[in-house]
Amino acid sequence: MILLTATRMDVCERFRFKIEPDDEERVFVTSDPVKAARILHDLGVEHPLQLVEHATEWGSVEILEPGSSDN
Numbered sequence: 001m002i003l004l005t006a007t008r009m010d011v012c013e014r015f016r017f018k019i020e021p022d023d024e025e026r027v028f029v030t031s032d033p034v035k036a037a038r039i040l041h042d043l044g045v046e047h048p049l050q051l052v053e054h055a056t057e058w059g060s061v062e063i064l065e066p067g068s069s070d071n
Contacts, residue, residue, distance in 0.1 A: 001021075001022045001062055001063065001064055001065075002019060002020065002021045002022065002040070002043060002045065002062075002063040003018075003019075003020040003060060003061075003062055003063075004017065004018070004019055004020075004036070004040065004051060004052070004055045004060060004061045004062075004063060005017070005018040005019075005020075005055065005059065005060040006052070006055035006056045006059060006060070007059075008056075009031065013056075014031060015031065015033065015055075015056055016029065016030075016031050017029070017030050017031070017032075017033065017036035017052065017055065019036060019039050019040065019043075021043055033049070033052045033053075033056070034049075036048075036052050037049040037051075037052045040052070040063070045063055051063065
C-alpha cells in the first residue's frame with residue numbers, strides 16, 4: 001500500500017504532497033504535483049496524476065496495489 005496525502009499550504013490552492021510507501025523506509029515530500037505523480041509512476045502506480053488530483057480533493061488516497069487500475 002502507498003499512502004498519498006495532500007495538505008493545503010495556502011488559500012491559493014498550493015499543496016504539499018507526502019508519499020509513504022509501506023515497503024520502503026523513505027518518505028517522499030514535494031509541493032510539485034507533477035513531481036508527486038512522477039514519484040508514484042516510478043513506484044509502479046497507474047494513472048498517478050489522477051490520484052494526485054484526487055488527493056487534493058479528498059486529503060489523502062490509499063493506493064492498495066501499485067499497477068492496479070482499481071486504486
